[in-house]
Amino acid sequence: MILRKQWACKLGEKLFPNLNEEVQKQVLKECCEQENVYLEQQGGHLYKNVVNVIEKLSQRYKLYIVSNCQDGYIEAFYKYHGLEEYFLDYENPGRTGLSKGENIKLMIERNNLLDAIYVGDTNGDLKAARYAGIPFVYAKYGFGEVSEYDYVIEDFAELLNIF
The missing domain is CATH 3.40.50.1000 (HAD superfamily/HAD-like)
Structure with missing residues (x-):
């Protein structure tokens, strides 16, 4: 999985400021993987029609x-x-x-x-x-x-x- 470096760094810093950059990236990667599993099983809210x-x-x-x-x-x-x-x-x-x-x-x-x-x-x-x-x-x-x-x-x- 590729996360755009700039985006991943900013998000990691914001969500996990006490973790080093490598751990931030790993946590974000795992979050994205879990989000995909959830979406595949539960879907998302679609607009009407x-x-x-x-x-x-x-x-x-x-x-x-x-x-x-x-x-x-x-x-x-x-x-x-x-x-x-x-x-x-x-x-x-x-x-x-x-x-x-x-x-x-x-x-x-x-x-x-x-x-x-x-x-x-x-x-x-x-x-x-x-x-x-x-x-x-x-x-x-x-x-x-x-x-x-x-x-x-x-x-x-x-x-x-x-x-």
Whole structure:
């Protein structure tokens, strides 16, 4: 499992300030592994209509996931929720060690995408989309505050009306 060094160091220092860096990394690694096991067995809370909307979108568009998660997280998510069939590819820094913007670019290149967009809910998502040179859809119902975007949705199902 690859944890981005800068992220892992900052998180380790914040959560386990009394442990040395090597022990911090090991604890974080074990936490990530346990999180993946839990997600595979218990799943996560999905927004209303997510499965239905993803199914409909996949009939008209090619869908991909780029996330900030650790290696194994997306696979666990797929397994529990049964959504793998709708997505053609995925990427995360846990596999590549790259930033979200770099992973978006990698996804675009790897899949020969000509007309991509990114849906997200944080300034980090906005910056990643801008870095990759693609439009950004702000999911306003999410966790972050974003002041700049190309499109905005108040509910996940609104993705069906944007495109």
